[in-house]
Amino acid sequence: MMLVSAVLSAFPNTGLTATPRLCCTGIGPATLRRAEAYIDAHSDEPITLADIAEDAGVSARALQQGFAGHRGTTPTGYLRRVRLERAHRELQAADPTRGDTVGQIALRWGFAKPSRFAAVYRRTYGVNPGRTLNT
Secondary structure (H helix, E strand, O other): OHHHHHHHHHOOOOOOOOOOOOOOOOOOHHHHHHHHHHHHHHOOOOOOHHHHHHHHOOOHHHHHHHHHHHHOOOHHHHHHHHHHHHHHHHHHHOOHHHOOOHHHHHHHOOOOOHHHHHHHHHHHHOOOHHHHHHO
């Protein structure tokens, strides 16, 4: 134990006090903005993590690390949020007398399971999606 103490005294370091870096990929804000722009432009399409990474010009893993380190989410998490926001706006503008339904809108925005969509929607907006559609 004395040896460890002596070594640490002789060779100061920040190993125990330094804040760990969340992102060490070298992906900067411009790359993340490109990925977000791609997601925003293609959120109504069946895009994948690989599609987003290819458009941003980085590997899928690097993109995931970049989003985690700089945005606190994943690329697919960001995609889900964008889709949920757009489904919400569409529900607000929809008219059930024209035949608009929650299920149709959810499916259009990539939510294949209506019950899962309803749970995420309720958690995010505090109401059931059917209530948004009918108001």
